[in-house]
Amino acid sequence: MAAARHSTLDFMLSATADCSAVFKGLQPIFQEQGMTETIHNWEDHGYLATYVSKNGSFANLRIYPHGLVLVDVQSCNDLSGGDVEQLLNKIEERMKELCHRNIKRVKRLPAIVRGDAIDKYWPTADGRLVEYDIDEVVYDEESAYQNIKILHSKQFGNILILSGDVNLAESDLAYTQAIMGSGKEDYKDKEVLILGGGDGGILYEIVKLKPKMVTMVEIDQMVIDGCRKYMRKTCGDVLDNLKGECYQVLIEDCIPVLKRYAKEERMFDYVINDLTAVPISTSPEEDSTWEFLRMILDLSMKVLKPDGKYFTQGNCVNLTEALTLYEEQLGRLYCPVAFSKEVVCVPSYMELWVFYTIWKKRTDV
């Protein structure tokens, strides 16, 4: 299916615009292209001229009297993008003749591709627009829990995207290292519990460190299946079997598993929470995200040895309010805990990310 290319060209003027003069100066450029014109003149709010061409492309010329001239061109991409660039070049030249030293800024953004089979736009957690260098849809399936996409980025390798959130790319060992304690922990002969972690990155890295036993509890078999096949730089061969010498993968909701372990008084040296930011548990008990998070934390503390550590990812560093709320939850657990945090650059995220280390405060002193 043909996608549409949406190109923009913006002029900020240092003075109010003579709307009529700008309009009359640019009009011939569109007319030369054989485009049909429709004009709206607000008197108070300037001009909007719409130009329609026979091949289905169209342009908007919006002139704001306070000194803003915005041009949009939308065309189907079976047309050459070069034609549009030429049109915009002509407009830029003409504007420089018309407004000369009055132009404070000229801005031409990379064209936005809309409705392409390959979607390259995956906004950051703090809501900014970013275009990825995606060149292939490797995997795209709906599981019982979420949409699972694995997209190939030229620089980051394959990227796992769960329900629209960039989760992890093959370039992102920095994420896995951060959520394992940034190389400061000794996993040898330790008992480890991983909540989520379906991409296999944490499991793969910990197994190399000769732990006693790693238990990973991932709800979504399809994430494991997709990552085993397409995220091998991240998970190596660790997901080829759900059981290994020193690890087991349970395909289960982690809530009942945590409850079972708590009841059995099974304890871990490390609990690593790698669940998705938006919970997908099937447990009916949680009635808000924060309560769900607190339940996970409480249950995790119950299965954590007194000198054990709990690692988790927090949020992007810019969402300070969400981070503060999370930290408030830590003061509301059944047992007193302390925490530290670290800001890490995860290559594919395009934003800095906060990771938490949480431990039980000693009550015997």
Added chain:
Amino acid sequence: MAAARHSTLDFMLSATADCSAVFKGLQPIFQEQGMTETIHNWEDHGYLATYVSKNGSFANLRIYPHGLVLVDVQSCNDLSGGDVEQLLNKIEERMKELCHRNIKRVKRLPAIVRGDAIDKYWPTADGRLVEYDIDEVVYDEESAYQNIKILHSKQFGNILILSGDVNLAESDLAYTQAIMGSGKEDYKDKEVLILGGGDGGILYEIVKLKPKMVTMVEIDQMVIDGCRKYMRKTCGDVLDNLKGECYQVLIEDCIPVLKRYAKEERMFDYVINDLTAVPISTSPEEDSTWEFLRMILDLSMKVLKPDGKYFTQGNCVNLTEALTLYEEQLGRLYCPVAFSKEVVCVPSYMELWVFYTIWKKRTDV
């Protein structure tokens, strides 16, 4: 000056669109807003409906018959963005009623802010659109050589942008470490030459390592002045004086300086080329970027001790052609050289970056 917010909402349909039915279904939503309608019907290429509102905002509804429905709304930001979001919500609901299971993808990008005093859009070197979390223009001046901007990013701190290229942010110690050899070099008692480097990052980090003498040659005093004031996380106090116990900063074009040193047979243990990607030398001799780069390389090799090392940044990892061309230049120097490269994640770049280490091949063996 009021900026304009440009919002988009795109629907990809799994089948060809009944353009007329979609148009008639969505039309009332715009009419309810009291917007004036202009319709263009291509027969072969679908519909374009333009809706103009009294307050100066307008919308485009473009229906492509192959199954793409694109909505654009542009409004001045003294209007509440919430109104536009509500309009888009209504369109999304109506589309879901109209097309039901035929909708393959709904995509609403973060609104693009056009003509704002703070420009947040700084495309990557490989031409992708990225929005930064800029909240303040700290410095914006034209020097004799280039436009110098220092913008404040919430997560990256102050960012130095030279003629539109993101150069370095206060978060980017990773860049400075990479161009110094990634911690594998011993700078103690060494002679170091820095070409460019006006942000002071390299100088600041090397001076800590007790070199014998560092000479930095930066052409643009205004870059130094701006960074001394606003990039202090990067340069510390090192730019407060152009001379220190073990360093000097020359405000000069590096070409004549290199020629002078070559003539004097002054030699360095390390030459670090931190010049901007697009040359701004005033020397008249270069007639192409590649020849300029080769001249810099040749002159640098002349002042490099036989066992010395030359460090430089290359390009983003995706521009493979430019990287290959650069490596070809290395085979055309006056003396044989070898090189290695490293890919590094520089936080504020939003793309992986290649750094080079170059050294003279030994000819005595």
